Amino acid sequence: MDFVLTFLGTLPGAITQGLIWGLMAMGVYVTFRVLSVSDLTVDGTLATGGAVCVILIRAGAPVGAAILIAFLTGLLCGLSTAFLHTKWGIPVILAGILTQIALYSVNLRVMASKANASISVDKYSLLISQRYVRETSLRNPLYFLVIFTVLVIGLLYWYFGTESGSALRATGANPRMARAQGINTDFQITLGLMIANGMVALAGALLAQYQGFADVNMGRGAIVIGLAAVIIGEVLTQKFFINFALKLLAVSIGSIVYFLVLQLVLQLGLNTNDLKLISALIVAVFLAVPHFSKRMKMNQNKGGEKNA
Amino acid sequence: MLKVQSISKTFHPGTVNANTALDGVSLHLKEGDFVTVIGGNGAGKSTLLNAIAGTFPVDEGGIVLDGTDITRLPEYKRADFLGRVFQDPMMGTAPTMQIDENLALAARRGQKRGLKWGMKKEEQQRYRELLATLDLGLEDRMGIKVGLLSGGQRQSLTLLMATLKKPKLLLLDEHTAALDPRTAPKVLEITEQLVSSQRLTTLMITHNMRDALHLGNRLLMMDGGRIVLDIEGEEKKNLTVSDLLDRFSAASGKEEVSDSLLLSK
Numbered sequence: 001m002d003f004v005l006t007f008l009g010t011l012p013g014a015i016t017q018g019l020i021w022g023l024m025a026m027g028v029y030v031t032f033r034v035l036s037v038s039d040l041t042v043d044g045t046l047a048t049g050g051a052v053c054v055i056l057i058r059a060g061a062p063v064g065a066a067i068l069i070a071f072l073t074g075l076l077c078g079l080s081t082a083f084l085h086t087k088w089g090i091p092v093i094l095a096g097i098l099t100q101i102a103l104y105s106v107n108l109r110v111m112a113s114k115a116n117a118s119i120s121v122d123k124y125s126l127l128i129s130q131r132y133v134r135e136t137s138l139r140n141p142l143y144f145l146v147i148f149t150v151l152v153i154g155l156l157y158w159y160f161g162t163e164s165g166s167a168l169r170a171t172g173a174n175p176r177m178a179r180a181q182g183i184n185t186d187f188q189i190t191l192g193l194m195i196a197n198g199m200v201a202l203a204g205a206l207l208a209q210y211q212g213f214a215d216v217n218m219g220r221g222a223i224v225i226g227l228a229a230v231i232i233g234e235v236l237t238q239k240f241f242i243n244f245a246l247k248l249l250a251v252s253i254g255s256i257v258y259f260l261v262l263q264l265v266l267q268l269g270l271n272t273n274d275l276k277l278i279s280a281l282i283v284a285v286f287l288a289v290p291h292f293s294k295r296m297k298m299n300q301n302k303g304g305e306k307n308a
Numbered sequence: 309m310l311k312v313q314s315i316s317k318t319f320h321p322g323t324v325n326a327n328t329a330l331d332g333v334s335l336h337l338k339e340g341d342f343v344t345v346i347g348g349n350g351a352g353k354s355t356l357l358n359a360i361a362g363t364f365p366v367d368e369g370g371i372v373l374d375g376t377d378i379t380r381l382p383e384y385k386r387a388d389f390l391g392r393v394f395q396d397p398m399m400g401t402a403p404t405m406q407i408d409e410n411l412a413l414a415a416r417r418g419q420k421r422g423l424k425w426g427m428k429k430e431e432q433q434r435y436r437e438l439l440a441t442l443d444l445g446l447e448d449r450m451g452i453k454v455g456l457l458s459g460g461q462r463q464s465l466t467l468l469m470a471t472l473k474k475p476k477l478l479l480l481d482e483h484t485a486a487l488d489p490r491t492a493p494k495v496l497e498i499t500e501q502l503v504s505s506q507r508l509t510t511l512m513i514t515h516n517m518r519d520a521l522h523l524g525n526r527l528l529m530m531d532g533g534r535i536v537l538d539i540e541g542e543e544k545k546n547l548t549v550s551d552l553l554d555r556f557s558a559a560s561g562k563e564e565v566s567d568s569l570l571l572s573k
């Protein structure tokens with residue numbers, strides 16, 4: 001009984017974190033699923049978003065402006081990876097790693113050579129804070145995050161339905177066909193990487209406010225959490241979520257489930273140091289599912305031939 | 309309409325694998341020409357088409373389409389003027405997008421793609437009518453993903469997409485070679501119908517000699533990166549497969565037609 005009560009007590013926190021990371025995971029969805037590229041920039045971008053936001057708020061900027069500038073900085077992070085990839089011909093995974101590593105230094109510069117920068121909700125008026133996660137008042141970050149998530153899903157759904165968004169989807173689905181239809185695929189890849197990293201930086205800005213600090217390592221392994229959210233969401237909802245907006249919602253749901261499971265295993269007494277290992281394992285297993293189901297089908301067909 | 313001026317292309321230059329795929333090819337097409345291209349593997353047929361489409365830059369020579377020098381234009385910009393269908397049925401469509409979405413993408417070839425909605429209501433009616441002309445039942449399945457279609461259905465759809473906005477030049481790269489023998493004639497029939505109804509200038513590669521003779525008003529045969537035969541008009545009409553083989557031997561200096569010429573009769 002105690003176990004259940006403790007778990008229920010951690011629910012609001014886990015769901016809130018899931019929603020914040022869900023925004024980040026939707027950025028991963030844009031590159032990984034829509035554009036069919038793996039972008040590893042995001043580990044750096046998340047910390048950049050957090051650092052830029054915290055430093056700006058501490059310098060007296062209004063919180064909305066700080067978040068907006070964090071988002072714009074994220075666009076630049078994506079632009080950097082896209083430049084290395086489309087202009088210098090570096091494979092996109094490597095281009096992402098290069099930007100990510102470069103961003104580590106950039107992030108330290110942003111935070112004036114400190115590994116972290118804190119921001120107290122007592123001193124500054126933040127959009128969301130961990131402190132109010134159990135309250136029923138409007139200060140509870142859940143309200144804001146739910147509305148914000150719905151807005152972001154709506155915006156992405158609209159954009160990917162437009163001519164420009166359709167061109168981006170076509171680039172991910174079949175770049176040769178896209179070029180044959182007059183679509184500048186390099187430009188579309190650039191646009192996709194910018195949108196994705198903008199969202200990741202935005203999530204970083206919100207996460208830093210939520211936890212009360214930005215940390216140069218806050219993005220380490222972010223890509224794995226993002227992928228986990230995308231894949232868990234797909235596995236849970238693929239039977240009945242066909243519409244694009246619902247698929248984005250599934251990413252958010254996947255992210256929440258990820259943090260709930262995480263909370264559960266932590267409560268079971270697992271060492272927090274093993275978290276990354278477990279996360280990596282979960283993602284690896286889910287990524288392997290299509291491969292193994294294909295192999296199983298092939299084996300079944302072989303069996304069928306033998307019987308015939 | 310199309311002026312190809314002595315273009316050359318060597319792949320892997322300066323290595324042991326150096327391969328001169330195009331060796332000073334010149335070609336003039338008149339408006340409304342329907343040209344079939346035959347030749348063995350490695351003759352340079354696909355390289356010629358890809359050079360025109362801009363898949364890679366040529367080493368020498370120039371390409372002028374309807375008065376515009378397109379030699380230095382990137383592939384996606386040349387697409388404004390070109391309709392293309394590839395040999396691989398997977399190549400011409402976006403498998404994870406719907407049939408009508410694919411058509412809507414093709415309808416905007418050569419236009420700015422902005423923040424207007426990707427497909428208007430009235431477009432769907434037009435696509436329904438066009439798909440009905442294919443007689444494949446696709447008009448009632450416009451909302452399904454193209455990845456679920458068969459090879460023949462995809463090639464037919466790709467043809468429709470290539471001609472949805474009238475191209476200045478239609479490039480068909482053995483677009484029936486990967487189809488089964490029952491589907492290929494159907495796709496050829498659709499090709500003929502689309503080309504003749506819009507009077508499209510067309511360059512079509514084929515492995516099938518009879519198709520090459522039967523279709524179009526002009527026939528090119530390539531060998532070793534060069535055009536070795538160019539027959540048009542009445543002369544082409546009266547040509548037979550055995551004439552063609554004789555003329556090939558005479559033109560290429562090869563005693564007999566090797567298997568690699570593979571021209572299926």
